[in-house]
Amino acid sequence: MPRTDLNPPLKADSIPDPNRWKALVFIALAQLMVVLDATIVNIALPSAQQDLGISDANRQWVITAYALAFGGLLLFGGRLADLWGRKRTFLVGLIGFAAASALGGAATGEAMMLGSRALQGVFGALLAPAALSLLAVTFTDMKERAKAFGIFGAIAGGGGAVGLILGGFLTEYLNWRWTFFVNIPFAVVAALGAYFFIREPAGSRNRAPLDIPGVVLSTLGLVALVYAFTRAEGDGWLAGSTLGLFAAAIVLLAAFVAVEARVKHPLLPLRVLLERNRGGVYASLGLAVISMFGLFLFLTYYLQIVKGYSPVMTGFAFLPMIAGMITGSTQIGARLMTRVPPRLLMGPGFLLAALGMLLLTQLEIGSSYAGLILPAQLLLGLGMGTAFMPAMSLATHGVEARDAGVASAMVNTSQQVGGAIGTALLNTIAASATTAYVAAHAAGATDERLLQAQAMVHGYANAIWWAVGILGVSAGIAFALITTGRPGTATASSGDSQDAPDEVRVPVVAH
Structure with a gap:
């Protein structure tokens, strides 16, 4: 069938952007700001609730307002980046996110706080897909692409844990308001860098009506x-x-x-969603995020309530996971991405993460951090980092430049929906198991506080078993649906052969 694209693709002999590595720094910085904001507010929430007089019934909206706006508008934000220009959308998202963060930090009441969180979600929905699509159209050489997506994947996977560390430090030593104000320097530096160093490829916009x-x-x-x-x-x-x-x-x-x-x-061309490899990435990544976000919640409560860690100590307790993710993305995923098919990184990566989760099913009140939690986090981080890197690249690679924004939005949508599902599903499972444990052991209990702690840990362990199973399904999807060969080889994909991942569809760079 003859092609009728308004913006026909060019091959990989396009002129590379000489500032592409500088641009990566600022794209990655913006991504870090968005990802860590998903968790940084969690630790500050109790203090903010007390200061602003937010009721227990409404405190969930500090988290939910952000999640609803961000998750609901991601596809629109991705297509807007394709229509309006990725660099322009990226800059507007950064400036808007900084302004919304300033509003949240200066909040004097419940309405102002909830409004600022919703605005953060709106501008985050512009920023996140624009960042990933800029990366996709900037790095066309496979070796460079592997390095760039290795860095981006490490940030996407580890940013939530970084948010826990930063949130704990700012809340304990400064004030909860700084969990909002800290976004402003991030955004200003990223916006200045983007303005001077990001060069969007010419002719890559989608001129179709919205x-x-x-x-x-x-x-x-x-x-x-x-x-x-x-x-x-x-x-x-x-x-x-x-x-x-x-x-x-x-x-x-x-x-x-x-x-x-x-x-x-x-808005979302079905060719983007139904191509076998990209569909496999969206499904496996969304499921993996379910288990990861649930674990953040459980470990945070376990370390603070059961172990008595301070917010700062709790944040630093997540460092092994961050180290594992960075190592998995940059040292394993990026080095092997050009040598092996993506499924042989994603599938084993998810299985390694499942092994780390499996260790945590043995969690007890007296469990040793060094003997159990630390090695479990390392395995989980290594596995997730190894799997995230090729997933991020494959989700946008081979897509036509005019669809890069909406393809990027689908990656973020799968993660955002996965995070919402993970928090709700696994927390509900844990709560049910906790209640059942208390009911079964209440008669013979002599220490009520000890019983409550034992029940809580029992509930977490039960929910983590589900997380292990979910990661197993993620691995199965990666092995079954992702059929493309290593970059530079023929693809075995079923679906739209026009979108084969070994063809780089990025126009020349406009200077």
């Missing part, structure tokens, strides 16, 4: 889905409100797919 029905349906559908999992955590999975939200999400997202299959210029 798919308004697709924007409305996808935004409402994703908001309903994320909110349904949030409500399930508090109200229960069988509550009428929870089931109603899930039903609404299914109807809206089904309508979105039907619209995208028929409109001339879809």
